[in-house]
Amino acid sequence: MKESLIALSTVYAPMVGVPALLFVYVLSLVFGLGVLGSVSFILVMIGLLVFGVSGLRDVYFHKNNPRAVKIGREFIEVKPKQEEKASDKNKRAVTFRVMRFHPETQTLKEQDYEIETNRFSTVLDGLLNIKAANDPTLAVRYSCRMGICGSCGMVINGRPSLACEKNVWNSAKNGSIEISPMLGHPLLKDLVTDFDDFFERHILTNPYLFRTDLSEKYNPTKEYPQTKEQLNKFLPFSYCIMCGLCVDACPVINTNPSFVGPQALSQVYRYYADSRDEAGKNRLEHVDLLNGVWDCEFSGSCSEVCPKGVDPAFAIQLLKMEVIKDDFTAIK
Amino acid sequence: MEILDYDIVILGSGIAGLTAAIHASNATDKKAKIAIVTKLHAMRSHSVAAEGGISGVLYPEVTNDSLDLHAYDTIKGSDYLADQDAVELLVKNAPKEVEFFDHIGVSWNRNEKAQIEQRAFGGMSIPRTAFAADKTGFFMMRALYDEVVNLENVSIFHENFAYSLLLDENHFVGLSVMDLATGSLRIFHAKAGIIATGGASRMYDFTTTSHSSTGDGQALVYKAGLPLKDMEFVQFHPTALVPNGILITEAARGEGGYLTNSKGERFMALYAKKQMELAPRDIVSRAIITEIRAGRGLREELSGLEYIHLDLRHLGKNVIDEKLPMIREIAQKSLNIDPVEEPLPVRPAAHFTMGGIHTDLYGRVMADEDKTIVDGLWAIGECGCVSVHGSNRLGSNSLSQCAVWGRIAGNEIADYLKKTADAPKLRKEIVNAESLKISAILDKKGSVNPYFIKSELQKTMGEFVYVYRTKNDLFNAKRRISELKKMFNDIYLADKGKLFNTNLRDVLEIDNLLDLAEAVTLCALNRNESRGAHAIAEYPNRDDTNWLKHSIVYKTKEGVGIGYKPVTITRWKPQPRIY
Numbered sequence: 001m002k003e004s005l006i007a008l009s010t011v012y013a014p015m016v017g018v019p020a021l022l023f024v025y026v027l028s029l030v031f032g033l034g035v036l037g038s039v040s041f042i043l044v045m046i047g048l049l050v051f052g053v054s055g056l057r058d059v060y061f062h063k064n065n066p067r068a069v070k071i072g073r074e075f076i077e078v079k080p081k082q083e084e085k086a087s088d089k090n091k092r093a094v095t096f097r098v099m100r101f102h103p104e105t106q107t108l109k110e111q112d113y114e115i116e117t118n119r120f121s122t123v124l125d126g127l128l129n130i131k132a133a134n135d136p137t138l139a140v141r142y143s144c145r146m147g148i149c150g151s152c153g154m155v156i157n158g159r160p161s162l163a164c165e166k167n168v169w170n171s172a173k174n175g176s177i178e179i180s181p182m183l184g185h186p187l188l189k190d191l192v193t194d195f196d197d198f199f200e201r202h203i204l205t206n207p208y209l210f211r212t213d214l215s216e217k218y219n220p221t222k223e224y225p226q227t228k229e230q231l232n233k234f235l236p237f238s239y240c241i242m243c244g245l246c247v248d249a250c251p252v253i254n255t256n257p258s259f260v261g262p263q264a265l266s267q268v269y270r271y272y273a274d275s276r277d278e279a280g281k282n283r284l285e286h287v288d289l290l291n292g293v294w295d296c297e298f299s300g301s302c303s304e305v306c307p308k309g310v311d312p313a314f315a316i317q318l319l320k321m322e323v324i325k326d327d328f329t330a331i332k
Numbered sequence: 333m334e335i336l337d338y339d340i341v342i343l344g345s346g347i348a349g350l351t352a353a354i355h356a357s358n359a360t361d362k363k364a365k366i367a368i369v370t371k372l373h374a375m376r377s378h379s380v381a382a383e384g385g386i387s388g389v390l391y392p393e394v395t396n397d398s399l400d401l402h403a404y405d406t407i408k409g410s411d412y413l414a415d416q417d418a419v420e421l422l423v424k425n426a427p428k429e430v431e432f433f434d435h436i437g438v439s440w441n442r443n444e445k446a447q448i449e450q451r452a453f454g455g456m457s458i459p460r461t462a463f464a465a466d467k468t469g470f471f472m473m474r475a476l477y478d479e480v481v482n483l484e485n486v487s488i489f490h491e492n493f494a495y496s497l498l499l500d501e502n503h504f505v506g507l508s509v510m511d512l513a514t515g516s517l518r519i520f521h522a523k524a525g526i527i528a529t530g531g532a533s534r535m536y537d538f539t540t541t542s543h544s545s546t547g548d549g550q551a552l553v554y555k556a557g558l559p560l561k562d563m564e565f566v567q568f569h570p571t572a573l574v575p576n577g578i579l580i581t582e583a584a585r586g587e588g589g590y591l592t593n594s595k596g597e598r599f600m601a602l603y604a605k606k607q608m609e610l611a612p613r614d615i616v617s618r619a620i621i622t623e624i625r626a627g628r629g630l631r632e633e634l635s636g637l638e639y640i641h642l643d644l645r646h647l648g649k650n651v652i653d654e655k656l657p658m659i660r661e662i663a664q665k666s667l668n669i670d671p672v673e674e675p676l677p678v679r680p681a682a683h684f685t686m687g688g689i690h691t692d693l694y695g696r697v698m699a700d701e702d703k704t705i706v707d708g709l710w711a712i713g714e715c716g717c718v719s720v721h722g723s724n725r726l727g728s729n730s731l732s733q734c735a736v737w738g739r740i741a742g743n744e745i746a747d748y749l750k751k752t753a754d755a756p757k758l759r760k761e762i763v764n765a766e767s768l769k770i771s772a773i774l775d776k777k778g779s780v781n782p783y784f785i786k787s788e789l790q791k792t793m794g795e796f797v798y799v800y801r802t803k804n805d806l807f808n809a810k811r812r813i814s815e816l817k818k819m820f821n822d823i824y825l826a827d828k829g830k831l832f833n834t835n836l837r838d839v840l841e842i843d844n845l846l847d848l849a850e851a852v853t854l855c856a857l858n859r860n861e862s863r864g865a866h867a868i869a870e871y872p873n874r875d876d877t878n879w880l881k882h883s884i885v886y887k888t889k890e891g892v893g894i895g896y897k898p899v900t901i902t903r904w905k906p907q908p909r910i911y
Contacts, residue, residue, distance in 0.1 A: 143376050
């Protein structure tokens with residue numbers, strides 16, 4: 001399976017040195033090396049101290065052990081069934097091991113479903129087959145089945161993913177596939193999670209194009225010009241489908257719920273970097289907070305799981321640099 | 333049962349619904365109390381899946397384009413069934429709407445002059461489709477959602493499923509709604525309502541649309557005894573990916589893609605010499621099915637689906653990555669095919685419901701063929717039928733339609749509120765009856781699996797009411813649907829729970845689809861001519877003498893009735909349709 005990440009991609013834990021280098025690079029571009037070169041050197045050290053720690057932190061999924069599922073704060077390895085399923089060229093029986101949340105008892109329980117799949121089947125197809133033929137009580141959130149509506153986020157083999165984008169045969173290990181709800185969001189029923197907090201975080205950052213020419217905005221007479229270069233500054237960050245995978249994967253927000261989180265912050269940068277936006281530095285004030293950009297420890301897991309290549313981790317570091325740049329400019 | 337009072341309730345959160353919310357809010361100086369009710373999370377409505385772009389004459393002096401030309405293309409594309417006053421309204425307002433979406437943050441592709449870039453589309457004689465890569469609908473939805481959540485007078489009710497439209501005589505009263513998360517029922521009692529719930533293409537097995545496109549708003553209106561219009565016209569998009577039906581945008585051909593048969597020939601030369609791959613969708617879909625029937629198709633073994641090739645290789649990686657990135661991503665992820673290196677397997681799939689809720693020029697819902705308007709009720713976007721697309725919609729006109737009538741309805745409703753003191757009273761017996769409807773479904777003691785009915789319905793429509801139709805096939809479909817409707821009385825719901833009961837939601841959707849599929853089939857049986865998307869073997873030609881009229885279909889106690897309404901012709905007399 002080929003992956004297509006559009007923006008500069010960040011990587012999980014071993015990322016340590018890169019953000020620091022990025023700091024130096026951009027700061028020296030902005031201010032020129034000189035006195036500030038040594039300042040940026042100090043920032044490298046700070047960067048290493050702050051971000052280095054995150055390299056040691058567990059993130060939500062284990063890259064080397066996809067069967068490990070996070071229950072509470074512990075990783076538990078779920079053993080697969082031993083026997084190999086009979087398989088022919090076109091059809092294959094696969095066991096869907098679904099972690100179901102029962103709202104009445106507030107408990108998580110595993111349930112196995114064995115279903116027939118073919119080489120095109122996605123995990124969502126499988127779940128909908130289960131619902132239609134085996135167990136109509138299974139709750140799943142889904143809609144477009146083409147990776148653009150952001151409904152079907154769940155944890156597949158220990159990794160936050162969109163069910164409609166995961167091919168069953170490529171994902172199954174020893175004839176089975178592990179599925180659980182995103183435990184980084186409050187649970188509603190089975191695989192369905194509650195997005196109220198997630199939406200609230202997004203809304204709190206004022207995610208809309210701010211303009212002062214309101215009559216032109218709502219009764220337009222001509223377009224706002226924008227060059228391709230200006231477009232490309234924010235374009236990668238506008239791909240966010242609000243699926244919630246990044247929040248599920250973020251080690252910070254899962255231990256400190258007051259953190260604004262990767263999705264909302266990436267959208268702050270999206271509007272900040274848009275040449276048509278007039279909010280300017282006001283957007284930075286909103287995020288220059290302990291629970292804003294400075295809570296991000298750059299584990300990079302948000303960018304690792306983003307199905308649309310948004311790279312929230314990068315957006316947050318860019319915001320940090322804008323904040324610092326703004327402070328320096330003020331001193332000058 | 334909870335009763336919530338609002339000035340305006342909007343059902344549906346796609347481009348039409350959200351646009352209407354913004355303009356209604358502005359037109360009332362943010363004073364109207366507005367509720368948006370959606371069965372999904374608001375930003376996940378099917379509009380996100382719109383790919384190719386939005387039509388509008390932006391730079392007529394540069395491109396030699398004109399409003400009249402856009403109108404003519406649309407009317408010719410509609411096979412002269414579009415109401416021409418509606419088309420004129422569309423083309424006049426469309427450019428402004430493209431600019432509006434620029435002003436709220438859509439990342440339009442730009443040309444060297446920092447202007448909005450436009451691409452060629454089927455049936456359009458001049459490139460006039462503005463686009464944001466091949467995710468235009470998605471970007472428009474995100475911009476709208478971000479705009480709407482900042483309006484303090486607008487509340488969004490996510491994952492609330494409407495199961496009844498409440499009327500008092502010909503007056504809108506409200507909507508009965510089930511909150512999926514809790515299972516609790518509520519009535520939105522409002523002075524005015526807008527229905528913007530999209531199309532019903534999920535009545536077909538092979539479709540480009542989201543699982544949620546089940547025509548709920550159309551069904552609500554139809555069940556309440558109000559008429560639907562032109563339901564026989566279902567658009568089949570020529571290029572849906574085999575075997576999963578995911579849309580490959582017409583822009584792939586707009587950017588220069590070829591359609592080829594099993595012999596590698598660009599067969600469109602036989603069917604539309606001049607426009608080739610960029611003929612309107614009904615013509616291209618028929619061409620593909622004709623090629624397949626002539627044995628010049630290919631076959632996907634697993635699903636048994638026959639297809640032809642959409643070849644993009646000659647466009648090169650750079651053009652594909654800049655202008656068609658999503659279809660590349662989708663083909664790679666779902667089929668492991670890279671369109672840069674291999675042609676894509678495609679065939680026609682149900683895509684758009686040209687018919688819909690019968691409205692007047694301004695989107696006001698009609699209670700009969702031509703005389704009575706339902707007070708306080710609008711229907712806009714794909715679920716409504718103005719009719720601006722007639723018997724065949726041109727690609728990229730749907731997004732302009734949603735935006736244009738979103739604004740019209742928003743402004744109209746503000747005027748309406750000024751004249752209307754109170755909503756009609758909600759009678760107690762209605763509240764009581766509504767509070768029992770859901771438990772009656774949960775208590776059904778039958779034995780049939782509702783998902784069996786759904787898949788049978790989808791197969792029936794796919795087999796008998798597809799691109800080419802025959803009277804015999806349509807009779808078969810009619811009989812099968814009435815069997816399924818009987819069977820539906822005998823269903824069993826496995827999930828009896830209150831919390832997030834998607835089993836129950838699915839059953840309500842299946843009920844809606846059954847009614848709408850019947851309307852489509854009966855209208856198709858009734859129309860003795862071939863026009864636009866409706867091609868029937870017994871009557872292969874267009875018949876302007878007898879059939880230049882809209883079908884109006886409604887439920888009565890005695891069964892389904894069909895009436896007619898003449899087409900509004902302003903400046904463009906019907907002509908033969910040659911591309």
